[in-house]
Amino acid sequence: MTGWLIFFFTLFLACLGFASYKSYSKNRSSDDFMLAGSNIGSILGFLTFSAALFSAFTFMGMPDFFRVHGVGAWIFLAVSDALMVFMLIWFGYALRKKAAQVGYKGVAGFVQSCFQNKWAGYLVFISSFLFLIPYVAIQIRGISIFLNAAFPDLIPDWGWSAVLVVLMLVYSEIGGLKAIMYSDAIQGVIMLAVIWIIGLTCLSMAGGLEAGLAKVEQSNAALLSLPGPKGLFSSPFLIASAIAIVLIPVSQPQFTTRLVVLKSLKSVHKMAYAVGIFAVLVILPTAFIGLYGAVKYPDVSTAEFLSAALLFDQASPVAALAVVGLFAACLSTTNAQIFALGTELRSLLSGSDKRNMRITQLAILIFSLIVLGFSTIMSDELVMLARVSFAGTSMIAPVVLAAVIFKHPPRSLLILSGLALTYFVLSLLELVPAGFAGLQTDAAMYCILIPVSAVIMIAHYFSQKTTHEA
């Protein structure tokens, strides 16, 4: 396998090098560097959005989720993603319309301009920082678990993480957002191809779909229905997950920015359904891998299952491609998020373009080092940690939505979202009760956040209307 691995890695690194070279321009402005000149077409847009969305968490977390919690994993991610892409049709339009009016350098700066309040920008930045750092660390943790299981004596866990972070820094600092988008496109194609090859191989090794499902039913029938053997996929969990995932483009800046930098609304709309198709295509084979895992590796650890199913049970070229595909998946999501943090910081800065760009590049380096440190202390629960990140950032969604909808958004939403975010963080730190009324924290928070935000927005809409009429 080593020969194949060297071959595919060399090819992948050459593609990355070429992408950085093509994206590099000596006299670029910070807008060219951070927002790719805001002139991205629908194909590159769809690939970069999909690659940022589907990552190590999909590639590794979802097969394990299917294996451990059963078929409800499909509803948890695929149905929620399909709802999210529908939301993009309207949100992409409303966001771009407002961004054209007030300007856009990042979500934090955009919200700050709309609310005419610096705390609005800080709130968005804090939320991104708090929840993207662990999310990025999950990706790095995921790939290091896998590579360490695959090559136990080569280098330690943190060594793999460091290689990934250094590689990401080098090419993103050279090529900016455009290089990241090109690498996303490469990764998207690799990921889809690899996951289908592995998925079909696993399906065949499980004896086909029907026979595999029959074996699963014999060993653990609870995997074939909701809420799954551990009771995870209850209705409140699935609904809260769907809300958190639908709000990803609103509250996770790496996606919001991608909607703005596309060259036209038509591109956004094409991208939306293309991402939906990609979601179905990429999640389906993870179910096959999970099914195979449930039949053959029902009781082993996550790392053992993944290294066996993705690597040792595959033919050498496929296994080598899986390593490169996983590495690429992890890299593209990681750099999208770290870069988004840089973009958010830049959008809050005032001063000369050159100075802001220098500060942003330095900040990206610092964020990367924080992530590297964080990745060494993460747990192996990839999907659950990703979900916490989605839910955490969604607490500021009312602020972003109001900024997009209203000319003068209601400031009371800043207090509401600030309180929701604070409670969510405190509940994670176990300083306040995690959840109430029999619901988990996020589901319980949505029960308050959504109706209260709706009431504030409706009241604001009518009060504005009355003011204008008067």
Added chain:
Amino acid sequence: MKSKIWNLIVLVVLILSFGSFLFLFKENKIDPRLGGIPFVFWTGLLVAILLVVLTFLGSRFFPHEENKRA
């Protein structure tokens, strides 16, 4: 006309979403199966595909256009 079709698509998405999460995705329900595939999986697959098709239709019938950006 475009606006009416868009509103209809939004209505269908809302009914499909609420209907699925409240009535379709029921606990401990394996049957009826489709080609050996348990109920939750095939209905979930169907709902996801329908939502993507509705997204495609939504993109065709979205009533607003954006002004050319400066």
